[in-house]
Amino acid sequence: MGLADDGEIPSNVIYELKDNVNRTNKILPPLTMGKVSSSLQSDGSFAIQAVDIRRGKLILEGAGVINNSKLVGVMDDEDIAALNWLNGNVKGGIIEAVQHGKPISVEVIKRTRRKVTTELNGDHLTINVKVAYTGRLSEDWYGKENSFEEAYLKEIERIAEDEVKKDVKKIVYKLQHEYKTGVAGFYRYLENQHPKFWGKNKQKWDEVFSKADIN
DSSP: OOOOTTSOOHHHHHHHHGGGGGTOSSSOOOOOHHHHHHHHHTTOEEEEEEEEEETTEEEEEEEEEEETTEEEEEEOHHHHHHHHHHHTOOOSOEEEEEETTEEEEEEEEEEEEEEEEEEEETTEEEEEEEEEEEEEEEEEOOTTSOTTOHHHHHHHHHHHHHHHHHHHHHHHHIIIIIIOSOTTOTHHHHHHHOHHHHHHHGGGHHHHHHHOEEO
16 A cells, blocks of 8 residues: 555554544444444445545545445435434534524534334334434524523524434435435344344345334
8 A cells, every 4th residue: 555645654544534533423433344244244235434535635525325235325424424313423523503593503522322213013114213412502602692591501402403303304315215225224123123024024124214214
């Protein structure tokens, strides 16, 4: 392997870049060969971080969606952030929103809970995802409210939550209707919670996933 323009070994640079996952939610978690092999043997799909060169520097930007060893789509940074929220993989970053026409920023601290349940109504699947995070108000340009009042902070919490839900709904739509593959790994919960149904339908998981209700 050669050197980058600044003399760095590219593989070392990429390895160091993954550390930014604690500062931004727009980078996928590291993907090992073991995880790739497991995905290919189960539902056959996964998302892999893309690497680009900008001004002679290696950067992590976007991701490829792989299904059955084929590239079926490309996600941008916003898609990656939404997928990380869906999977509970956010370890840091900022939620940007608007309140009363003024920008606000909420810093993500840590995940406190994630629960995924699956329900069956005949052959129709419903997937319920609950993810909880702690955060703090880091920037607020609306000057008519007291940022220390509990009621005001609850309003900020609701606004930030609605912003995340909006983004997650967009990536769910893409996964189900554009890529038609479940890179979020929900098959694992179906396999554990409804093994008979999974055993009967694992060969057509993409179809089952694409028609599922995801809440």
